[in-house]
Amino acid sequence: MAVKKPFIKIQCSVCKTTNYFTKKSKKAAEKKLELKKFCSTCRKTTLHKEGKKG
Numbered sequence: 001m002a003v004k005k006p007f008i009k010i011q012c013s014v015c016k017t018t019n020y021f022t023k024k025s026k027k028a029a030e031k032k033l034e035l036k037k038f039c040s041t042c043r044k045t046t047l048h049k050e051g052k053k054g
């Protein structure tokens with residue numbers, strides 16, 4: 001069994017769809033993630049932000 005790691009959701013800021021997951025490092029935990037990623041729902045590159053915990 002693998003040890004559970006703190007995965008975070010990366011959500012499209014336009015449609016709120018969770019498109020990506022990433023591991024959060026201690027360094028990255030300091031600030032909110034904002035990434036430009038392709039959203040298959042919007043069918044374009046949008047700004048993606050860190051989703052809520054859970």
Ligand SMILES: [Zn+2]
Pocket residue numbers: 012013014015016017039040041042043046
């Ligand atoms: Zn979207």
